[in-house]
Amino acid sequence: VQLVESGGGLVQPGGSLRLSCAASVFTFRLYDMRWYRQAPGKERELVATINSVGSSTTYADAVKGRFTISRDNAKNTVYLQMSSLKPEDTAVFQCTAIWRRNGLIANEYWGQGTQVTVSS
Numbered sequence: 001v002q003l004v005e006s007g008g009g010l011v012q013p014g015g016s017l018r019l020s021c022a023a024s025v026f027t028f029r030l031y032d033m034r035w036y037r038q039a040p041g042k043e044r045e046l047v048a049t050i051n052s053v054g055s056s057t058t059y060a061d062a063v064k065g066r067f068t069i070s071r072d073n074a075k076n077t078v079y080l081q082m083s084s085l086k087p088e089d090t091a092v093f094q095c096t097a098i099w100r101r102n103g104l105i106a107n108e109y110w111g112q113g114t115q116v117t118v119s120s
Helices: none
Strands: 003-006 009-011 016-021 034-037 045-050 058-059 066-071 077-082 091-101 104-110 113-117
Touching: 003 091, 009 077, 016 091, 016 113, 034 066, 034 077, 045 066, 045 077, 058 066, 077 091
Parallel strands: 009 113
Antiparallel strands: 003 016, 016 077, 034 045, 034 091, 045 058, 066 077, 091 104, 091 113
8 A cells, every 4th residue: 555645835824735645555445544743853643534434534632623534535535624724733744544454453554744834
């Protein structure tokens, strides 16, 4: 499974960005997907998750109401729409693909990440 993120960049506080993560796997529709972020000097943080069919999502408290995760299984792509961005959202954002076996996580595949910088 190869994952390629895009859409990062420099944005002013209060602005918006949409991150994309394209997966090169035939069975994308069977994978749960996640977005993580890691800011300099901080631990990696799970930001948002979405199940394989897109019917269930979860968010970190820090981003609830501002970020929206979605997916398009026809395009093998997961998105993270980010709005009302704050300087503390500055981080490298990575997507992952979760393969489950018997309901448990068997593998988690990682993209290379995309930098998001929120600054005036």
